[in-house]
Amino acid sequence: MLFSSITFLYYFLPIFLILYFLTPKKGKNLVLMIASLVFYGWGEPVYLLFMLLSVGVHYVLALLIERHQGRKLARFWLVLAVTFSLALLGYFKYADFFIQNFNAVTGMSLPLLKVALPIGISFYTFQIMSYTIDVYRQETPAQRSIIKLTTYVSMFPQLIAGPIVRYVDVAAGLDEREHSFAKVRSGLRRFMVGLAKKVILANSLGELCQVFLKTPDQTVLFHWLYAVAFTLQIYFDFSGYSDMAIGLGRILGFEFLENFNYPFISKSITEFWRRWHISLSSWFRDYLYIPLGGSRVGRGRLVFNILLVWLLTGFWHGAAWNFIVWGLIFAVLLLVEKLWLSSFLEKVPAWIRHVFVLLVVLLSFVVFDAPDLALAGQRIGAMFGAGKLPWADTVTYYYLRSYGLIIVLAAVCSTPLVKMAFEKLRARAWAEKALAVAEPIVSIVFLLVITGYLVDSSFNPFLYFRF
Amino acid sequence: MKLKKTDFIIVAVVLLLWLLLALVAWINPSQEISLSERRLLQQAPKLEPDSVASGQFMRDFEDYAKDQFPARDTFRSFKAISRYYVLAQADNNDIYIVDGYASKLEFPLKENSVNKAAAKFRAIYEEYIKDTDSKVYLSVIPDKNYYLAEKHGYPAMDYDRLFSLMQEGMDFAEYIDITGELTIEDYYKSDLHWKQENIAAVVDKIAGVLGVSDQLTGNFSDQVHDKVFSGVYAGQSALPLQPDRIVYLTNDATENSIVYNAETELYGPVYDLEKLGGRDPYDVYLSGAVPLLVIENPTAATDRELVIFRDSFASSLAPLLLEGYAKITLIDIRYINSSLIGNYISFSNQDVLFLYNTLILNSSEMLK
Numbered sequence: 001m002l003f004s005s006i007t008f009l010y011y012f013l014p015i016f017l018i019l020y021f022l023t024p025k026k027g028k029n030l031v032l033m034i035a036s037l038v039f040y041g042w043g044e045p046v047y048l049l050f051m052l053l054s055v056g057v058h059y060v061l062a063l064l065i066e067r068h069q070g071r072k073l074a075r076f077w078l079v080l081a082v083t084f085s086l087a088l089l090g091y092f093k094y095a096d097f098f099i100q101n102f103n104a105v106t107g108m109s110l111p112l113l114k115v116a117l118p119i120g121i122s123f124y125t126f127q128i129m130s131y132t133i134d135v136y137r138q139e140t141p142a143q144r145s146i147i148k149l150t151t152y153v154s155m156f157p158q159l160i161a162g163p164i165v166r167y168v169d170v171a172a173g174l175d176e177r178e179h180s181f182a183k184v185r186s187g188l189r190r191f192m193v194g195l196a197k198k199v200i201l202a203n204s205l206g207e208l209c210q211v212f213l214k215t216p217d218q219t220v221l222f223h224w225l226y227a228v229a230f231t232l233q234i235y236f237d238f239s240g241y242s243d244m245a246i247g248l249g250r251i252l253g254f255e256f257l258e259n260f261n262y263p264f265i266s267k268s269i270t271e272f273w274r275r276w277h278i279s280l281s282s283w284f285r286d287y288l289y290i291p292l293g294g295s296r297v298g299r300g301r302l303v304f305n306i307l308l309v310w311l312l313t314g315f316w317h318g319a320a321w322n323f324i325v326w327g328l329i330f331a332v333l334l335l336v337e338k339l340w341l342s343s344f345l346e347k348v349p350a351w352i353r354h355v356f357v358l359l360v361v362l363l364s365f366v367v368f369d370a371p372d373l374a375l376a377g378q379r380i381g382a383m384f385g386a387g388k389l390p391w392a393d394t395v396t397y398y399y400l401r402s403y404g405l406i407i408v409l410a411a412v413c414s415t416p417l418v419k420m421a422f423e424k425l426r427a428r429a430w431a432e433k434a435l436a437v438a439e440p441i442v443s444i445v446f447l448l449v450i451t452g453y454l455v456d457s458s459f460n461p462f463l464y465f466r467f
Numbered sequence: 468m469k470l471k472k473t474d475f476i477i478v479a480v481v482l483l484l485w486l487l488l489a490l491v492a493w494i495n496p497s498q499e500i501s502l503s504e505r506r507l508l509q510q511a512p513k514l515e516p517d518s519v520a521s522g523q524f525m526r527d528f529e530d531y532a533k534d535q536f537p538a539r540d541t542f543r544s545f546k547a548i549s550r551y552y553v554l555a556q557a558d559n560n561d562i563y564i565v566d567g568y569a570s571k572l573e574f575p576l577k578e579n580s581v582n583k584a585a586a587k588f589r590a591i592y593e594e595y596i597k598d599t600d601s602k603v604y605l606s607v608i609p610d611k612n613y614y615l616a617e618k619h620g621y622p623a624m625d626y627d628r629l630f631s632l633m634q635e636g637m638d639f640a641e642y643i644d645i646t647g648e649l650t651i652e653d654y655y656k657s658d659l660h661w662k663q664e665n666i667a668a669v670v671d672k673i674a675g676v677l678g679v680s681d682q683l684t685g686n687f688s689d690q691v692h693d694k695v696f697s698g699v700y701a702g703q704s705a706l707p708l709q710p711d712r713i714v715y716l717t718n719d720a721t722e723n724s725i726v727y728n729a730e731t732e733l734y735g736p737v738y739d740l741e742k743l744g745g746r747d748p749y750d751v752y753l754s755g756a757v758p759l760l761v762i763e764n765p766t767a768a769t770d771r772e773l774v775i776f777r778d779s780f781a782s783s784l785a786p787l788l789l790e791g792y793a794k795i796t797l798i799d800i801r802y803i804n805s806s807l808i809g810n811y812i813s814f815s816n817q818d819v820l821f822l823y824n825t826l827i828l829n830s831s832e833m834l835k
Contacts, residue, residue: 001525006492006532014489017482042525181474188481204554216575395574395622402557409554436473440480447485452546455536456560456705 001042003244004199006454012039020252021179029151029174032252039156040119047118050088055153057084058128059146062135066142078136082129089125092117097319120160122316126283128153131167133287140168148174157248161241163259163279170254177253187250189439192446194243197236199450201410203457205233208403209369221392223383225400225407231365232410235263238277264361264414267353268345269333272361280316284309299339306338307331317368322376326368333360491537498535503543503702505746508534543705551706557621562704565619567656569700569708570611576624577829578632584831585636588776588821591805592639599814601774605640606673607633608780608824610659614651629825640821643676645669655711658698659826660749663783664689664714670787677818679791682769687716687787690738696748713748720789723766729759729811730802737762737786752782758803759811760796762786767793772817776800778827792818801827804835 001008016035023031041048061081068074096112103109131152134140143149152174158165212218212226242259249256263275273281285294292305307328314327337345345353363380370376382389392400412418425431500507512518512527519525536542547559557563561572588605596603607630616623626646634642648668654661661669667685674680695710721737728735735754742750753760762785772794775781778801785795796812827833 005529006536007525007529009485010489010492010536011532014486043522045520045522181471181478184478184482185474188478200549200554204550204556394617394620398557398620398622401620405555436477440477443477443481444484447481447488448542449545449549451488451536452542452544452549455533455539456543456546457533 001039003241004195004203004450004454006451007042009451009454012042017251028252029145029147032156033147033151033154036151036154036156036159040154040159043119043160044116047121050092050118050121051124051154052150054085054088054124054128055146055150057081058132059143059149062132062142063144065132065136069138074136078132081132085125085129089121091115092121094315094319123162123164124153124159126164126280126316127166130164130283130287134166134168140171143167143171143174155249155254157252157254158245158256161238161245162277163242163245163256164283165249165256165279166283169257173254179253183253184251185439187247187252188443189247190250191244191247192443194240194245194247195450196446197240197243197413199453199457201406201413202233202237202240203453204403204406205229205236205410208399208406209233211399215395217393217395218382219390219392219396220382220385221400222396223379223389225396225403226379227362227366227383228407229403230369231362232407232414234365234368235260235414236410262414262416264358264411265354265416266357267350268337269330269357269360270337272357273330273334280313284313288312295338302338303335306335310334320371321373322367322370325373325376326364329360329364329367488537492532492535495535495537497531500746501534501539501702502746503540503697503705505699505702511535540705544707547705548707559704559706562700562706563621564704564706564708565615565621566651567709568611568615568651568654569657569698569704569706570615570621571659571700571703572616572622573610573612573826573829574616574622574624576626576629578628580831581629581632581828582636584823584828584834585633587800587805587831587834588637589639591776591800591808592637595808595812596814596819597639599816601814601817601819603637603640604643604673604676604818604820605633605637606643606645606820606822607828608661608822609646609649610825611651611654613646613825614649614654624825624829626825629828633828637821641676643673645672648672655696655698657701657708657711658696658749659700660698660780660783662711662714663716663752663787666784666787670784673784673820674788674791677773677788677791677820679769679771679788679818682767682791683788684718684790687718690715690717692743692748692751694743694748698749699747713743713751715751715783716787718790719766720764721786724762724764724786724789726753727761727763728754728757729761730757737789749779749782753785753797755779755782756802757797757799759798759808762789762795762797764789764793764795767791769793772796774798774812774814774817774819776819776821776823778823780824781822784822800835801833802835 001012003009012035016031020028020031020035037048040051058081061077064077065074065081068077091113092115096114099110099112131140131143131149135142143152152167152170155165208229209226212222212229215222239260246256246258257279259277259279261275261278263272266272266275289305289309292308293301294305295302297305310327310331311324312327313330314323314325317323317326366379366383367373367376370379378387381387422435425435497510498508509527509530511531512524514524518527550556551559558572562569563572592603609626612621612623613626615621630644648671649661649666653665670683671680674683692713692715696713697708697710701708701710715738717738724737726735726737727733737753738751739754740751742748742755747755749755753762756779767790769791770793771791773788773792774796775785776798777785778799781797785797789795798808798812
């Protein structure tokens with residue numbers, strides 16, 4: 001089920017919230033768990049079984065790890081748990097990629113499995129692995145309640161597109177959490193902002209990308225327009241989803257960590273990845289990069305560590321070479337920054353570093369979105385004049401005019417300018433009152449307009465669902 | 468304490484309205500059709516184990532929830548206004564407005580589609596007409612973009628190329644160019660069609676080439692329908708458009724002619740006035756979408772016959788040519804397979820006019 005759907009907004013969510021808040025404290029986890037299973041099963045009823053199997057396996061193995069703590073057996077149970085999860089992920093997400101490449105290399109023609117990718121499998125697999133690894137590391141006790149563990153993994157606000165919430169961050173909330181009107185108000189506001197980012201900005205930018213892909217007569221300017229639109233679309237799509245997840249979590253009394261922190265204002269690639277999809281990069285940092293030795297190793301080993309982590313980061317996004325190359329592009333750039341350019345970059349004017357990061361990110365997302373590497377190269381080439389395309393034509397100018405304001409609005413909203421303006425306003429007593437009056441009005445106007453977009457919609461994908 | 472009160476009020480106001488909307492959505496009785504969009508609406512899917520397991524129930528439910536949402540047209544207008552006026556997008560659902568005239572983006576030119584249409588017409592010609600003494604004509608009706616798009620910076624198909632492809636593909640037909648006989652004012656503001664009362668010049672041009680000008684008196688009475696007409700673009704765009712009026716032109720020929728509908732096997736009048744209150748008031752002209760119609764004009768001063776292969780534009784044009792013919796047959800191969808035409812008509816010494824608008828030629832997959 002999509003957050004940005006009439007089914008969710010006007011059927012699932014109201015019924016769930018009524019039941020949730022009417023249920024006594026003791027039963028809230030059960031209501032949340034059942035609702036989450038319905039939410040997940042609504043899209044993929046068959047794949048509910050795989051998620052529950054995953055929870056069951058990790059539940060038992062985490063208890064065994066705890067029982068055999070300090071012994072070799074604990075490590076064995078951990079390896080078994082991680083292998084199980086990666087095997088499941090590998091089967092659904094990567095099997096056909098490996099078969100295709102095996103066939104290409106050997107000339108054989110092994111049949112593809114053609115299994116559908118269960119929604120959110122990459123997210124919940126990483127979540128549950130973090131739980132079991134943390135139990136092994138004795139950072140948290142194993143959860144004895146299967147309901148609480150299932151609630152953690154299946155929790156609908158963040159189940160299918162993150163952020164990747166770690167068990168240690170919500171363990172206390174699963175046992176005891178506070179509900180208040182202040183939290184509900186704040187959660188509602190955050191949810192509405194996320195919904196608007198997704199439905200009004202991301203979907204509109206997505207339409208522009210679709211137009212680009214369908215237009216046979218291309219131009220240089222249209223390639224740039226597409227690159228900008230897709231980069232902004234993926235940001236607003238994913239950060240909008242994260243906002244909605246964080247907002248819903250807050251309504252339910254949980255506090256999820258931030259997943260985005262204005263990545264487009266970064267002045268280095270290192271900074272960009274501290275601001276973009278924070279929950280994924282910190283997962284790889286804590287569960288792969290640091291165990292491999294992190295930065296406190298020799299130069300050769302550091303290169304290996306970074307290349308491996310970013311190869312896997314790219315591969316996590318999808319079973320295709322363009323995702324691997326996308327990850328490796330960042331690996332190379334991060335290595336260059338880390339090993340050679342860190343002191344030099346400090347002397348370069350901030351705006352040049354900023355433009356450089358934006359350009360790299362823009363081009364990287366052209367690779368990210370391309371169905372294959374050849375087309376990625378072709379599109380990037382076209383942006384710089386290869387292919388002898390005309391600079392622009394009527395179609396390009398039309399779409400530039402039609403989406404110009406949305407692009408400008410999206411660009412402004414991707415910076416902290418709006419947030420800063422609100423903070424400045426809040427500092428004044430009169431504005432605080434005015435904002436309190438405006439808040440429900442704006443929320444309701446957003447809700448009505450977004451509902452209009454949804455009832456009249458034909459384009460409403462969540463890009464991160466495929467990961 | 469004061470802050471807590473503010474929190475409570477804000478949460479209560481937003482959630483109450485949300486819940487109210489949800490409640491109305493749950494109890495809102497289902498509608499069968501959307502008059503504004505002229506389409507059937509999704510009904511509540513049946514809850515069956517197979518459809519749930521396959522996910523079909525869930526997909527249908529979302530369509531149902533969207534289609535049956537209370538005050539759906541109002542919400543669609545919220546979106547349209549936000550998009551078109553607030554976010555300054557140049558179109559909504561591909562429909563743009565210039566000087567009050569709404570038009571739907573149609574580009575690029577699909578040469579394959581145009582060539583297929585020409586090939587389809589050629590096949591009809593070769594199967595039914597080639598070895599007869601019928602005369603064949605072709606005329607292409609430009610859609611509104613022809614007069615609006617390029618001039619105002621909207622993308623449009625290459626019309627010259629389309630006209631030339633059709634002429635090349637149908638070199639057996641005499642081409643009648645009517646682009647100079649029309650302006651944007653000759654079309655409805657809220658609909659894709661031309662206005663019957665504004666196409667006298669087109670009728671003159673076609674009648675002149677067909678050689679029936681002498682029979683046409685041009686003496687028509689304007690019958691203005693008292694209700695406003697919101698055309699198909701008004702519903703599709705959900706934008707506030709100026710409504711139009713349906714005017715139908717009558718004279719002795721239109722009043723005395725009888726229309727035979729080969730599908731229903733019923734006879735009726737040239738203007739089906741019941742349709743004025745229906746889903747699409749433009750259907751008043753020859754009852755709208757019908758596979759095969761035969762209009763017999765008992766008052767004609769000639770025994771000439773005309774066969775029109777056509778789309779909906781011809782519905783309003785054919786009545787204006789009635790004085791020149793004893794019989795006009797209209798064939799719409801979007802609704803009848805062209806291989807069946809021989810069951811209904813034999814070609815011999817008729818005028819045969821292929822009359823299609825550019826939108827159909829650019830999407831000719833609908834021609835059977």
